[in-house]
Amino acid sequence: QVQLVESGGGLVQAGGSLRLSCAASGxxxxxxxxxxxxxxxxxxxxxxxxxxxxxGSTAYADSAKGQFSIxxxxxxxxxxxxxxxxxxxxxxxxxxxxxxxxTGGRRESDYxxxxxxxxxxxxx
Numbered sequence: 341q342v343q344l345v346e347s348g349g350g351l352v353q354a355g356g357s358l359r360l361s362c363a364a365s366g367x368x369x370x371x372x373x374x375x376x377x378x379x380x381x382x383x384x385x386x387x388x389x390x391x392x393x394x395x396g397s398t399a400y401a402d403s404a405k406g407q408f409s410i411x412x413x414x415x416x417x418x419x420x421x422x423x424x425x426x427x428x429x430x431x432x433x434x435x436x437x438x439x440x441x442x443t444g445g446r447r448e449s450d451y452x453x454x455x456x457x458x459x460x461x462x463x464x
Contacts, residue, residue, distance in 0.1 A: 344364055344438060346362050346455045350459075354462055369438070370417060375436070380432040387448075392444055408423050432460060433457040
């Protein structure tokens with residue numbers, strides 16, 4: 341079993357930055373590929389970014405490229421999502437997810453474990 345806890349969300353003005361963290365714990369939580377997804381009000385959850393087990397490979401949604409950066413610290417079993425130049429349309433609940441294997445995935449169905457989500461609100 342793997343437990344995921346997100347933190348770092350909050351209210352920020354447009355143009356600001358936030359760094360989300362996702363801490364993994366549990367007997368099988370080490371070095372798992374992980375991803376970030378988000379769900380805006382009235383919309384389906386969508387892929388944001390993913391990272392391989394060792395951080396050597398990353399993937400981003402087109403909407404996140406150049407604006408968001410995913411990274412990890414395996415010594416802390418933690419994955420981060422650095423979000424810069426935030427826009428009101430980035431407002432959403434952000435979820436981290438973990439999967440077994442080597443690389444991250446873009447589909448929700450790729451992932452076995454999910455966090456509860458953290459709210460990010462960007463004001464104009």
